[in-house]
Amino acid sequence: MQIGELAKRTGCESETIRYYEREGLLPAPARSSSGYRRYEQRHLEQLAFILHCRSLGMPLADIRLLAGFHQQPAAEPCDRVNALIDQQISRVHSQIEALQRLEQQLLLLRARCDSPHTLADCGILKTLDDAASGEACACHDTP
Template sequence: MRIGELAKATGVDVETIRYYERAGLLPEPARESNGYRAYGIGHLERLAFVRHCRALDMPLEAVRRLLDFAAQPEADCGDINELIDDQLGRVRARIESLRALERQLAALRAQCGEPHAARECGILQELVAAAHGEACACHEPEG
């Protein structure tokens, strides 16, 4: 199959496929006599694996390591567990960061209850105050 067909079959953009090839995540395909790249089922399966890992927000280096493990089925999976634990830690940290952002936005939203003229908007007043280096409702004072 050609790169466009591979892209369609996996939902991965053509440029991303080329990037994965350059990054060594996807083996270079054979070339047809006309110079077109010829991708096979192995490329499709590997690209689907990479796509799934990326959907789990794994960094490319982690994906590369997982591909190495997949190629060595007799290897101990302890390092795989550690890799997933690390990713889980990153996700949990991001969730906590998003919760803090949610609290900040809720505090900011509470500054303006009813629609009225922008010059009287508590949200804008808070944002302008913060831009001037003043305390704002969405950030707790440091102390």
């Protein structure tokens, strides 16, 4: 299959497929006599694996390691795979905490303008302007 068909079958953009090839995550396909990439079932399966890992928010470096483990499974324990997933869980927890802090900042900012005003009297715009000019922002919990 050509890159367009692979892209269609996986829902992945052609440029992203080329990027994964350049990064060594996807093996380089054979070329037709006219120079077109010719993908096989193994490319489809590998790309599906990569895309599933990406849907879990995994960084490319971890996907590269997981793909290597997946392609060459040995009779070793899967401790390294577990460690990679544990690291990703930790990153997700950190992202959740950061998003919760962001939500609190936005709620505090929203509270600055809780009744109808003209834009000239908008508490949100004033707070954002004050923060941009270096004044203390009422949307941060600072001591």
